[in-house]
Amino acid sequence: MVTKQLRGSVDDADLLRADSLAREIFSDVANKWAFLIIESLGEGTLRFSELRNEIEGISHKMLTQNLRMLERNGLVERTVHPTVPPRVEYTLTEAGQGLRATVDGMCAWTHRYLGHIEASRRRFDA
Amino acid sequence: MVTKQLRGSVDDADLLRADSLAREIFSDVANKWAFLIIESLGEGTLRFSELRNEIEGISHKMLTQNLRMLERNGLVERTVHPTVPPRVEYTLTEAGQGLRATVDGMCAWTHRYLGHIEASRRRFDA
DNA sequence: CCGAATCCACAACGATACTG
DNA sequence: CAGTATCGTTGTGGATTCGG
Numbered sequence: 001m002v003t004k005q006l007r008g009s010v011d012d013a014d015l016l017r018a019d020s021l022a023r024e025i026f027s028d029v030a031n032k033w034a035f036l037i038i039e040s041l042g043e044g045t046l047r048f049s050e051l052r053n054e055i056e057g058i059s060h061k062m063l064t065q066n067l068r069m070l071e072r073n074g075l076v077e078r079t080v081h082p083t084v085p086p087r088v089e090y091t092l093t094e095a096g097q098g099l100r101a102t103v104d105g106m107c108a109w110t111h112r113y114l115g116h117i118e119a120s121r122r123r124f125d126a
Numbered sequence: 127m128v129t130k131q132l133r134g135s136v137d138d139a140d141l142l143r144a145d146s147l148a149r150e151i152f153s154d155v156a157n158k159w160a161f162l163i164i165e166s167l168g169e170g171t172l173r174f175s176e177l178r179n180e181i182e183g184i185s186h187k188m189l190t191q192n193l194r195m196l197e198r199n200g201l202v203e204r205t206v207h208p209t210v211p212p213r214v215e216y217t218l219t220e221a222g223q224g225l226r227a228t229v230d231g232m233c234a235w236t237h238r239y240l241g242h243i244e245a246s247r248r249r250f251d252a
Numbered sequence: 253c254c255g256a257a258t259c260c261a262c263a264a265c266g267a268t269a270c271t272g
Numbered sequence: 273c274a275g276t277a278t279c280g281t282t283g284t285g286g287a288t289t290c291g292g
Contacts, residue, residue: 031158049273061266064274095246099235102231112224255291261284262285263283264282265282266279
């Protein structure tokens with residue numbers, strides 16, 4: 001019983017830890033720049049400057065910041081070619097590929113309901 | 127030919143408009159609170175206060191703000207019961223249900239790669 | 253119970269300049 | 273070309289209060 005209680009509390013602690021971690025990951029990854037980066041890298045490896053061109057409106061700073069974050073969470077792999085000028089390439093890891101389906105799903109959803117949403121907005125704004 | 131040119135430019139304009147709208151929707155919806163709200167409403171209608179309890183750490187303000195935004199975009203329907211005290215219920219529309227799959231996918235992904243991510247973080251932070 | 257408005261601390265972001 | 277650092281501005285988000 002004591003064992004069970006102990007086991008129980010350990011499991012609870014683990015669950016709590018896992019939950020807070022999950023929440024943290026959610027906060028990191030569920031933002032528009034991260035999604036757009038993943039979407040862009042979905043088709044293959046890209047250089048920093050290529051990403052910058054691909055994703056309209058993203059600043060140098062936001063791109064580096066989000067790439068670091070995605071790298072830290074293991075969604076993106078960064079490889080530096082020690083040439084001159086330097087060449088840095090980014091590619092999705094397996095985990096990153098795993099999220100691609102989600103992001104693609106959201107893109108599809110957006111286009112599917114575009115008209116719907118536009119209409120709803122007009123109604124609401126009146 | 128003129129017609130074709132005209133048609134062409136109209137289509138281009140439409141595409142541009144659609145793209146910027148899509149981007150706008152992305153900016154609105156691809157944030158953690160919106161996702162957590164959709165996830166919570168996935169199981170059925172909830173009151174404001176129930177949502178507040180369900181979603182740990184969300185402030186009164188963030189909840190109202192995001193609910194308005196989701197309502198404006200037609201993902202959530204808001205129904206007020208004119209009782210006293212007032213009772214306000216939120217429920218997913220068809221469009222909202224459409225996003226549910228995406229959000230669920232992300233939740234599943236998070237739990238699937240939790241260990242992966244934790245390890246990657248430890249590596250990176252060294 | 254729900255929502256809107258106010259105030260304010262602090263984080264996000266863009267621009268710029270500098271390094272390898 | 274890619275990354276870091278700094279600075280100034282804007283905006284976000286929490287706490288609180290008042291109103292329906």
